Amino acid sequence: MRIRLAAALSAVAATALLLSGCAGAGNPSASPSPSASSSCLLDAKPGKTSDAVKVDGEGKDLKITVPAGTDIDAATSVERTILKKGDGKNVVAGDLVSVQYRLVKAADGSALDSSERGAGDQLPILLDPNQQSLFVVALECQPVGSSVVLAVPGKLLGQGQPSVVVYAQSTKKLPTVASGKEVAPVAGMPTVKLAKDGSPDITIPKSDPPTETKIADLKQGDGPTVGSGDFVIVQYRGVTWADGKEFDSSWKRGTPAQFQTTGVVTGFKKALEGQKVGSQVLVVIPPADGYGDQAQSSIPANSTLVFVIDILGTLPSAAPAQ
Numbered sequence: 001m002r003i004r005l006a007a008a009l010s011a012v013a014a015t016a017l018l019l020s021g022c023a024g025a026g027n028p029s030a031s032p033s034p035s036a037s038s039s040c041l042l043d044a045k046p047g048k049t050s051d052a053v054k055v056d057g058e059g060k061d062l063k064i065t066v067p068a069g070t071d072i073d074a075a076t077s078v079e080r081t082i083l084k085k086g087d088g089k090n091v092v093a094g095d096l097v098s099v100q101y102r103l104v105k106a107a108d109g110s111a112l113d114s115s116e117r118g119a120g121d122q123l124p125i126l127l128d129p130n131q132q133s134l135f136v137v138a139l140e141c142q143p144v145g146s147s148v149v150l151a152v153p154g155k156l157l158g159q160g161q162p163s164v165v166v167y168a169q170s171t172k173k174l175p176t177v178a179s180g181k182e183v184a185p186v187a188g189m190p191t192v193k194l195a196k197d198g199s200p201d202i203t204i205p206k207s208d209p210p211t212e213t214k215i216a217d218l219k220q221g222d223g224p225t226v227g228s229g230d231f232v233i234v235q236y237r238g239v240t241w242a243d244g245k246e247f248d249s250s251w252k253r254g255t256p257a258q259f260q261t262t263g264v265v266t267g268f269k270k271a272l273e274g275q276k277v278g279s280q281v282l283v284v285i286p287p288a289d290g291y292g293d294q295a296q297s298s299i300p301a302n303s304t305l306v307f308v309i310d311i312l313g314t315l316p317s318a319a320p321a322q
Contacts, residue, residue, distance in 0.1 A: 040141040041093050041129065047079035050151040053165055055083060059121050064104050064149075064167055072106045072151045072163040078137055079151045086145020086170065093129035093136055094255040096174040096233060096312060097144065098122045103134070106151070106163040117316055124174055124277075124313030126233045126258045138168040146170060176235060176256055178280035178310035180221035189216050189282055190241075190306050199251040200308040202239050209241040209304035213267040214284045218308070221278020226261065226314045228273050233258045233313035241284065241304035247297070256312055265290050271309060281309045 049072045054065040066072070091097055100122050103112040115123045127136045138150050147169035154163040177198030185191065193201045226232055235256050237249040250257045261272050267285030275281060285305040287293065295301045 039092075042078070042137050043141050044078045044080035044137050044150070046081040047075060047077075047151070049075050050079035050081040050149050053081070053149045053151060055147075055149060055167055059100075060116060062102060062167065064102060064109060064165055066106050066109065066165060070106075072165070073153055073155070075151060075153045078153075078156060080138065081149045081151075082142065082146060083149060084145070084147045084169075086143035086147075088144025088170075089173070090141055090143055091127065091139045091146075091170050091173070093127050093140055095127050096176055096256060097125055097127065097139065097170045098172050098174055099125040099135065099139070099168055099170055101125075101135075101138075101166065101168040103164060103166050106165050112164065122171055123315050124233055126256055126313070128258060129255060134166050135168065138166055139170050142170070144170050144173060174313065176310075176312060178219045178221065178235075178278055178312070180219035180276070180278035180280065182219055183217045185218070186216040186282075189214065189284065192218060192282060192308055197251075198235070198310070199249075200237050202237065202244065202306055202308060204239070204241055204244045204306065209286060210284055211286055211288075213270055213286065213289045215271050216282045217275075217279060218282050219278070219280035219310075221276040221311065223277025224314055226272050226275050226277070226311065227316065229260060229262050229317040230273075231258060231260050231315040231317060232272055232311060233315075234272075235310040235312065236307055238305055238307045240299065241306055242300070245298075247299050260317065265305075267305065268307065268309075271307065272311065275311050277311050277314055279311045281307075281311065283307050283309065 049070055052067050052070045056063045100115050102114045104110060105112060115121060125135050127139060134150065138148050150166040152164045154161040188205065190205060191203045233256050235250045237246060237251055239246050261269050267283060267289035271281050271283035287302045287304065290303065290305045291299060293301045
């Protein structure tokens with residue numbers, strides 16, 4: 001078993017490491033993937049290495065110590081020790097949760113990443129059931145409020161990677177639909193009707209599509225602002241202007257999506273950056289800001305694309321200060 005991580009284990013690459021391949025999901029028209037499951041994907045158990053790790057203090061004063069003689073490299077699997085059992089509902093793959101965490105090298109305790117690089121001391125984390133990330137391994141099948149330690153042998157991270165220790169605590173489950181204030185629709189744009197679960201039904205107007213990307217807020221959130229290059233967590237549905245047919249939907253897959261704003265087509269990027277978490281955005285993307293004259297799977301060449309996007313969370317791409 002190998003934990004999916006980025007190729008480079010360093011402070012500079014810490015974000016990509018913890019998101020565990022999420023940048024690869026940067027194409028919102030990718031083929032549907034399996035739905036989230038309520039079963040445990042790994043349910044890692046404690047061992048002598050994870051039990052040996054000492055955690056003292058809280059927040060910025062938190063200190064992780066790996067006692068001398070603790071050989072994490074000798075372990076054959078990821079070990080997880082529950083430091084505190086929470087009293088909320090169990091966290092499962094597919095959940096969106098707020099997390100406090102710290103990631104250090106086991107050999108010297110040097111920091112690789114921390115939730116403190118966000119707006120506060122927590123960051124929204126999607127426990128993607130299709131990516132066996134450190135967060136899924138750490139938090140799955142434990143109640144909200146639980147704090148855990150993972151001891152991860154370097155050989156499970158990839159050839160030449162050092163062993164790491166992860167401290168993580170889930171603090172609350174976050175909504176998987178936009179929670180912002182509703183905004184009046186814009187004339188000439190597609191109309192949107194929401195189902196009870198929040199999924200959008202999109203109706204295309206009987207007119208020619210715009211020749212430039214058009215963006216309209218359907219809900220205005222008041223959370224953190226999405227910056228250039230951030231990793232965003234979203235729900236979205238995409239249809240073509242020509243016939244209104246759906247070509248992709250996170251709703252259909254049963255779990256939100258996560259990707260970097262620089263990993264999507266230009267029009268989608270424009271719709272995300274500068275928006276606040278909690279917003280719902282309607283965007284019409286002409287071929288020039290979409291896929292141009294190249295067909296993409298079920299999307300014909302020269303298609304105008306229409307997306308409704310619920311912005312659920314954003315994670316800064318910058319590594320923490322050392």
